[in-house]
Amino acid sequence: MLLQVLGTAAGGGLPQWNCVCPGCAGAHAHPHRRRRHASLALRADEGRWYLAGATPGIGDQIEDSPVLGRPDGDRAVSTQTSTEIRSREELTARLRAVATERYHDRHPFNVRMHEGRLSPAELRRWIINRFHYQRHIPVKDALILAKFDDPALRRAWIRRIQDHDGEKDGDGGIERWLRLGEAAGIERGRLESGDEVLPGVRLAVDGYVNFCRLRGPLEAVAASLTELSAPTIMRTRIAAFEQHYPWIDTDGLTYFRRRIDQGGRDSEEALALVLRWAGTREQQDAAVAALGFKCDVLWSLLDAVDNAGERP
Structure with a gap:
């Protein structure tokens, strides 16, 4: 038997993803220290392989293993697939696929939101908890900006901070989210206090901010590529709110309207950087994994919101 x-x-x-202990911090900073989830492959006498403790990432684990093969000696998974550099077109297609297939528009909570099946209490709970994420977007962007050596790149990226913080009082995405809350009957002070933010939401947001703090520019920028799907979900959300939640003043939907153009612009700029910087297969895989991680953050945030109260 072969193990x-x-x-x-x-x-x-x-x-x-949500830990900054010495072990995890070291693995964030030094990729050679990273380890996959515990699992084992066993090859029986007849040559058949069996998996023990298969994980959601088993495909990547098999792909990275040089010994998994068939009895005739041919590789079950070609080791070339883990080292051959993808073309720009292939990497772009892979990133867009992750941003589509794993985006949080497929989460049951968002599906119910867009179908008009959320109660006012559920919708307000989402607005309150999502605001905790929104107010940390300029924080993570400041952490990313600090990694750039190129002044021109810093000047371009700082626009993202201004988009959310505004260039003056009463402007910016955070202000527009506060107005969304007011349109939904949530007092501004209630949102700003953060008293009702769920522990699971805090954990997800902290994990994302720490990811941007600890990882290099490539992975931090790649994680932002969830924006590739942002224009679509914003259009869907605007239509859903106007049709199903007429009790919310349409002026409160300005945040969503503005993000259609901003998200499209930001995602194309970030994609160009990732394609420029990811010069090896390892870097390309790291970029894809970073985007997958960000999808998990958004999904986990909705898990916490969805499981926090009774459904109607």
Whole structure:
């Protein structure tokens, strides 16, 4: 019998996306220290492979293993697939696929929102908790900006901070989200206090901010590519609010309207940077994984909101 170890870390691998302990921090900073979730491949006498502890990332684990093969000696998964550099077109297609297939518009909570099946209490709970994410967007963008050596790139990226913080009082995405809350019957002070933010939401947002703090420019920028799907979900959301939630003043939907153009612009700029910087297969895979991580953050945030109260 032949045994092949595919991973040795617990709880999803090392580093954990929401942890900054010495072990995880070291793995964030030094990719060679990273380990996959514990799992094992066993090859029986007849040559058949069996998996023990298969994880959601088993495909990547198999792809990275040089010994998994068939009895005739041919590789079950070509090792070339993990080292061959993708073309720009292939990498673009892969990133767009992740941003589409794993985006949070497919989360049951968002599906119910867009179908008009949320109660006022549920919708307000989402607005309150999503604001915790919104107010941290300029924080993560400041962390990313600080990684850039090029002044021209810093000047371009600072616009993202201004988009949310505004260039003057009473302007910007954060202000527009506060107005959305007011249109939904949530007092501004209630939103700004953060008293009702759920622990799971805090954990997800902290994990994303720490990711941008600890990872290099490539991964931090790649994580922002969820914006590739932002214009679509914004259009869907505007239509859903106007049709299903008429009790919310349409002036409160300005945030969504503005993000259609901003999200399209930001995603194309970030995609161009990722395509320029990801010069090796390892860097390309890291960019794809970073985008997948960000999708998980958004999904986890909605999990917390969805599970916090009774459904109608």
